[in-house]
Amino acid sequence: MAEPERTLDLQSIQSSLFFETPEEIYARVFRELKPRTPGPDLHVEFCRFANADSFIRLDNGRLRVRISDLLAGAPAPVLEALAHILLGKLYRKPIPRVYSHRYRLYLNRRDVRRQAHLVRQIRGRKYVSGPRGETHDLDEIFDRLNRQYFDGLLGRPLLGWSRRPARGMLGHFDPSHNAIVISRIFDRPGEPLALEYVMFHEMLHLRYPVDHKGLRRRVHTREFREAERKFPRLKEAEDALKRL
Numbered sequence: 030m031a032e033p034e035r036t037l038d039l040q041s042i043q044s045s046l047f048f049e050t051p052e053e054i055y056a057r058v059f060r061e062l063k064p065r066t067p068g069p070d071l072h073v074e075f076c077r078f079a080n081a082d083s084f085i086r087l088d089n090g091r092l093r094v095r096i097s098d099l100l101a102g103a104p105a106p107v108l109e110a111l112a113h114i115l116l117g118k119l120y121r122k123p124i125p126r127v128y129s130h131r132y133r134l135y136l137n138r139r140d141v142r143r144q145a146h147l148v149r150q151i152r153g154r155k156y157v158s159g160p161r162g163e164t165h166d167l168d169e170i171f172d173r174l175n176r177q178y179f180d181g182l183l184g185r186p187l188l189g190w191s192r193r194p195a196r197g198m199l200g201h202f203d204p205s206h207n208a209i210v211i212s213r214i215f216d217r218p219g220e221p222l223a224l225e226y227v228m229f230h231e232m233l234h235l236r237y238p239v240d241h242k243g244l245r246r247r248v249h250t251r252e253f254r255e256a257e258r259k260f261p262r263l264k265e266a267e268d269a270l271k272r273l
């Protein structure tokens with residue numbers, strides 16, 4: 030007769046999760062991770078972030094959790110998973126795969142991705158300097174590559190140079206703001222082979238969007254890689270980038 034009682038008790042615990050406040054969820058997860066430590070004061074708030082970011086901080090014995098309001102309507106098990114992730118990172122505890130899997134699966138849902146995309150468009154700030162640099166004009170380079178490799182079918186996004194001549198990020202495409210930003214390190218005299226290759230790479234992101242399947246998020250799909258290999262003097266361009 031004991032086995033049905035244990036099953037009923039487990040069901041009661043699982044059901045109670047849906048009636049917990051965010052503070053109660055974090056307090057319970059804290060007790061699971063640190064059962065011998067008195068629980069700190071807890072404050073959980075949902076904030077108007079531009080991304081699905083969340084932060085946790087322990088300050089003078091008070092635990093403060095700031096969660097993107099994109100997750101304000103998330104199911105309780107997802108908020109529980111995030112609690113395990115944030116508290117696990119804070120206290121350097123191993124995070125069970127079931128929680129990271131559950132959280133990433135929710136973020137990769139089509140409706141959540143669409144909402145996050147809209148929020149980034151509305152709230153996110155994007156600095157785009159403009160296409161004309163001291164030496165090169167990104168509009169001219171884009172239009173030439175568009176005619177040569179895409180039959181002129183790509184719509185021109187916002188084009189601009191980075192604030193500084195960054196070496197860590199040579200270029201990136203921001204789909205939320207439909208912008209391509211190129212590092213100023215390329216805005217100098219000389220044959221612009223490396224610059225053209227970086228621009229071509231970012232233009233491929235326009236042509237081949239990110240592929241979302243389950244937990245997988247493939248930025249460079251098989252079609253993307255095949256199209257990239259068609260760039261003339263590819264090896265020479267890659268060697269030029271390595272020299273940077």
